Amino acid sequence: MAESSEGVSRRNRGPAAAAENRRALIDAAREIFSEQGLAAPFSAIARRAGVGQGSLYRHFPTKIELAVAVFEDNIDDLEHVARAADATLDDLFDSVVAQAKVSAAFVDAVAAARDVPAVQRIGARMISLIGALVDRGRATGALADDIGRDDVMLVVAMLARTVADAPAGEREAVARRARSVFSLGLMPRG
Structure with missing residues (x-):
């Protein structure tokens, strides 16, 4: 035994x-x-x-394969959030922040392995769930018409990186400030 x-x-x-x-x-x-x-x-x-x-x-023969498996769980969670009938980009951002606060190592691993097919599949899943939320945001008037999936993906990446790079004790405050700035940039203008 x-x-x-x-x-x-x-x-x-x-x-x-x-x-x-x-x-x-x-x-x-x-x-x-x-x-x-x-x-x-x-x-x-x-x-x-x-x-x-x-x-x-x-x-998991390599650490990147193990990191990808953890990130797949994270994407599963984000897809669950996005499937809710009333889900918004703010809900997605909240979930990304929560994950980034505890998963800084995974943000690094996935960023370093962008050419790995499994990492590319995670990116495609993320773009897909973002697309649904972008469409919903435009339909409700919560998102500027000129903001697309790639713009929101960039915001998600910057938000995750910003939170992950902040000292652990400052991550919550950094997340709030970053979310505020990003939200202003995504809102309809005029």
Whole structure:
């Protein structure tokens, strides 16, 4: 029997535990990368997840693949927000800020791997959900007609980067200021 990070014996369930192990690894990576940054050792992630390093490497051979898996969860959350009938760009920005406050390492990882197909798929999903919110914002008069998906994607990237780069204790205030500036730039003029 194997011993987990809490010292509790666990029976190796082999392939039957693959999905559960993958989920545990993603959750552990989110926590570890948030605490230690992207340079955190894989062994710390495996230990936190309660799985062996071999299991970690089977699921995620590289850190970028693990970061992408965490970002896919983030995109799932953003898509959920955007699907709400009354969702606005402000709701999206709130969610991006919340994610950026705890995921600075992921912002760095994804920005550094723009040519990786999995990262490009995440970008396409983001553009799609932004497109729906842009259309809704224009229809309600909350968004200037000359603002497009690419403009809002740029705002999302700048917002995430600005919040992620701020010292942890200042992120909330920085997010409020950035949101205020970005919102003014997106509103209808005239």
